[in-house]
């Protein structure tokens with residue numbers, strides 16, 4: 001474990017609470033077990049993660065399309081998918097303190113809390129049930145989806161017919177999923193309401209192994225590109241006994257969370273299980289006509305399935321750092337600029353006019369392009385620290401000199417280096433810096449040069 005990975009969960013929870021990333025759900029009523037609310041900064045982080053995923057798996061590819069299926073689906077979906085029968089955990093209850101446990105989470109044969117005797121395991125289905133319409137009877141039972149994947153399978157023909165995509169191609173969607181988990185905990189790692197980002201990639205049988213390996217690499221690289229250190233990621237292949245009922249092969253991308261290695265994303269080869277099941281249950285054909293062989297085939301499916309909340313937790317843990325700063329400690333989040341909730345903070349050195357007017361004009365201009373914050377309270381040193389703690393990559397300081405030379409200072413979160421740039425070049429410079437390009441600006445003309453280039 002490297003120094004920086006030794007962050008404990010309490011520090012992350014406390015930072016998230018204190019700075020408005022994540023709150024317990026319905027906190028004024030004492031909270032609701034394992035449900036969480038994303039505050040003003042958390043919602044930006046989550047949106048940025050989802051946007052980065054959408055861009056990588058749909059926008060930048062020509063073999064993928066998006067979908068947004070409804071959360072409530074025809075109940076037959078869950079019979080065909082195997083969830084009604086098989087989506088269950090073995091649950092045991094302590095006869096003494098009545099706490100309930102997932103039996104596969106337990107190491108010994110007694111209650112981990114009080115040492116009491118445990119009941120025999122019984123199967124507990126993890127799907128949340130509700131009723132469609134005003135009458136609460138079994139004919140009207142519907143389920144909150146426990147995964148987004150099924151919405152994609154049942155729309156396979158619709159997408160095929162309307163987009164004219166040919167194999168191999170994929171459909172991706174993100175959205176809420178619900179599981180009545182027996183054991184929750186570790187903050188947002190395992191909750192009962194969470195968000196998934198799932199890809200179902202349809203391929204010709206026989207090419208599935210190749211595509212499986214491709215997607216494992218592709219998805220692993222996505223996390224690394226967005227700043228997670230490679231040494232904090234590992235691939236873990238599922239043993240035969242561990243495979244889900246639909247999977248021929250599965251590898252997890254694990255992250256080294258504060259509580260240890262745990263799954264962040266799973267990549268499965270689902271074979272033809274889902275299309276065969278839904279075709280047989282619905283009586284509708286879900287096959288594909290192969291123009292080359294002139295045969296009808298059932299595509300195989302490779303499924304990279306990621307959790308938004310688990311990714312958010314991993315990005316936060318990996319970004320968290322404490323550095324000595326004179327007699328104090330500087331807490332900062334080294335979040336990748338793409339994920340940082342606030343990209344730039346505008347800090348006027350004084351609230352007095354005409355300085356404040358100039359700073360507000362700059363603030364209004366930058367907001368057209370990014371989430372920007374304005375902070376004029378307390379010393380500039382404190383304001384830098386506040387921005388460091390929430391991962392803002394750049395601060396723009398407007399000082400009295402700015403009124404005369406029409407230049408401002410850009411201060412870098414990670415290096416704390418400062419450069420002075422003409423206001424006219426501020427946007428271009430920030431744009432390049434947010435993309436990770438190294439630039440400096442030569443005043444007074446404001447011409448921008450790449451580092452290493454002769455002036």
Ligand code: GAP
Nearest residue numbers: 147149189190191194264265266305306307310
């Ligand atoms: N369609 C396949 C599927 O749902 P999964 O391994 O059960 O596979 C995929 O879930 C991902 O969804 C996990 O890797 C995790 O990131 C996220 N996830 C699953 N259950 C979760 C929970 N209770 N809380 C938060 N995230 C969860």
